[in-house]
Amino acid sequence: MVPVQYNIRSLFVRKVTTTVTAIGIGLVVFVFAGALMLREGMNHAMGANGHSDVAVVIRKGSDNELSSAITNADLDRLKGHTGVAAVIGEVVVVIAGERDDGSGAISNVLVRGTPAEGFTFRPEVKIVEGREPKPGTPEVMVGKGIAGRFKGLSVGGTVELRHNRPLQVVGVFDADGASYESEVWGDVDYIRHALGREAGVSSVRVRFDSPSDFDAYRGDIEGDKTMAMKVSREADYLRKQGESTSSFLSGMGIAFAIMFSIAAMLGAAITMNGAVANRSREIGTLRALGFSRFSILTSFVLEALALAILGGLLGSACVLVLTLIKVPVMNFQTFSEIVISFHATPSVFVKSLVFSGVMGLVGGLIPAIRAAGVSPVEAMRA
Amino acid sequence: MNIATYARRNLFRRRGRTILTMSAVALAVLIFCVIRTVVAEWNAGADAAAQDRLAIRHKVSITMQLPRHYVDDVRGMKAQGVKAVTWANWFGAKDPKERIPFFAGFAVDQNSWFDVMDEFQVDPAVLEEWKKIENKNGAIIGDQLAKAFGVKVGDKLVVNSDIYPGDWEFKVLAIYKPLRRTADRNTLMFRWDYLTDDPRATFSKDQVGWMTARIDDPGKGAEIGRAIDAKFSEKDDQTLTMSERAFQLGFLGGFSAILHAFDYVSLGILLVMVLILANTIAMAVRERTHEYGVLRAIGFPPGHILGFILGESILVALVGGALGVLVTLGLINGMIGPFIEENMSGMFPYFSVPTAVIATAFGAAVAVGVLAGIVPAILASKLKVTDALRRLD
Secondary structure, eight states: OOOHHHHHHHHHHSHHHHHHHHHHHHHHHHHHHHHHHHHHHHHHHHHTTOOTTEEEEEETTOSSTTTOOEEHHHHHHTSSOTTEEEEEEEEEEEEEEEBTTTTOOEEEEEEEEEOTHHHHHOTTOEEEEEOOOOTTSSEEEEETTTTTTBTTOSTTOEEEEETTEEEEEEEEEEOTTOGGGGEEEEEHHHHHHHHTOTTEESEEEEEESSGGGHHHHHHHHHHOTTTOEEEEEHHHHHHHHHHHHHHHHHHHHHHHHHHHHHHHHHHHHHHHHHHHHHTHHHHHHHHHTTOOHHHHHHHHHHHHHHHHHHHHHHHHHHHGGGGGOEEEEEETTTTEEEEEEOOOOHHHHHHHHHHHHHHHHHHHHHHHHHHHTOOHHHHHHO | OOHHHHHHHHHTTTHHHHHHHHHHHHHHHHHHHHHHHHHHHHHHHHHTSOTTEEEEEESSOTTSOEETHHHHHHHTOGGGTEEEEEEEEEOOEEOTTOOSSOOOEEEEOTTTHHHHOTTEEOOHHHHHHHHSGGGTTEEEEOHHHHHHHTOOTTOEEEEEESSSOSOEEEEEEEEOEESSTTSOSSOEEEEHHHHHTSGGGGGGTTEESEEEEEESOGGGHHHHHHHHHHHTTTSSSOEEEEEHHHHHHHHHHHHHHHHHHHHHHHHHHHHHHHHHHHHHHHHHHHHHHHHHHHHHHTTOOHHHHHHHHHHHHHHHHHHHHHHHHHHHIIIIIIIIHHHHHHHOTTTOSOOSOOHHHHHHHHHHHHHHHHHHHHHHHHHHHHSOHHHHHHOOO
16 A cells, blocks of 8 residues: 555645645535535525424415415414414515615515514524514514615515505514525504405414424314414424425536536546656655555556545535525515525535545546556666 | 558557546536537627617616506607517416416506517417407417417417416417527416506506617617616606616526526536546656656657647547547437427527637646647656656556
């Protein structure tokens, strides 16, 4: 076995080539890790607030809260089952928001009308600026993801829900990274009155005494054919909401990373080929000293691996900059915008390093085979 | 042996390396062209939206409806330049068997819809049939949708809705012919009164989802839009009038952010290309330093050395780039493009590599060649003859 130190030192001797190749691999890892971080961010936004003891009830046939409608009579029938601790009915609507970046572009913002208990129902929601809206008033609070991104959506601002019925923004809230942070929350009665939708709500959330009460409740409600409701666990519902956007984003990012990686592998192959060609005398000497062909092969594969991992570390370090960026993405279910951030997790880094390692192995294999084939006599004569 | 021969022979002195580098450049150019094509064709699709049509929606929300009588109010605005008005409601159509992931379903006014939306062509005789009350359940659908559902004219078609409960049964009356490439071929259109007379749709009784107005002068769109919105500014339901394109982008707006990211990604691949090429050139220059010393010693000026190296770098980039462009043309125009045009016509009515993208790719290849070669070229040309001759490796 040739000492690994030999390879590491060789990499340092060829400073320019090593740096250039490592940066190339680093760039590819950057794209790869960026795509993974975006997916993690999306999953976090859609799944973070899925409580196992909470169910979401929407009308059967609807795919989301926006298109669902539940009458007040049905809302009452959803209460009073065994194991049910709390029930809230909420109204959900998207409104047109004018982007506050001077472009004048219109995008959809989700407005949620919730009863006074709605705030205590979700303990993770905390006010970070201003105060909580008073129940029964036109006061609202906006999620910190969209606060300031749209005209009127910051403390002291107003947005119209209907002519001469402005909602007044009194606070900004944090919801632990969940998609709620891209919503506007106000009073359910005020909002549905303004919309002329007093007859019902959009969706209902049910909290159980214990997560195990879910199955029986679901059986009761979905079995009642007079109501036509769909009951899902909150986590499942949220995951399904984000699924199409999440798989779209990560699929696209990973496709790019794979295309990029082929280019980077060719780059690694060029570098390693050059290394083998320049060092054929050294390789011949090593063979003459008694190192086997297999030792030479492993030695050069390890060198390629070290080079790629160096690039991988570089890319992984630089990609952390992305955590400072917030990206608005479209929730295809509601046509509204959710602002997500790149989310760094240990698994992203493990995957990125494995990815860079694979690039090094594939790129370095053929040059390493060439190195193993060097004939000691001829190499030393050259 | 002249300078050109020398440069050409240099190129293939390390045949393996040159071929690897050229393939890497070709691949990078391929990726670059694919990304640029997606961006260019996306914008082309959006630009092809009719310029002489305005969409009039509820000011507050796309899910909120406008009173039916607004249509007559806008129709009355002839003096301001409104030529024709029609309306539709979004049906939230879904395949009951969930075979088709997504398609558009509109409840439309049978008397005016196809006059305004003239990219959908329907036989006038069939259109007259459709206006008769006995054909109230008649639906006019796109050919791709008909294929996906496996239905033909005269068949029964059952569709569900995300908004209106239960099964909705239609009779397929006609398959429209898309006259423009931008016309979606997956749309279901049926009579508005079939929807709003149904007890399951009381919510939409006398309500329209949005209106589309044809105007006489596309240049006056913004002005007419303001006039329409002003007309309803004191009503409970206010309107928001925008170009049809802006209206469509409102639903697909998420894509613009993604396309913005594509710009960075396409720059990223060029950067990878610079790095790979720079590595190859740097290696070649290091190996030949001694030779450059000889050339200088026998009288070649430094400018020639610079020219050799830069020329080699640009040549590799151009050959690789040409290869990449050829593969792109074969791949997109020959294989992927027709598939996308067939299956995603709503988003990409055209999908072939625009000439501008090819030109950009060649321009980018030259730029990459210069960027990758400039530093080694300058360093080598500035090297002292004696130093260069002393270098042996």
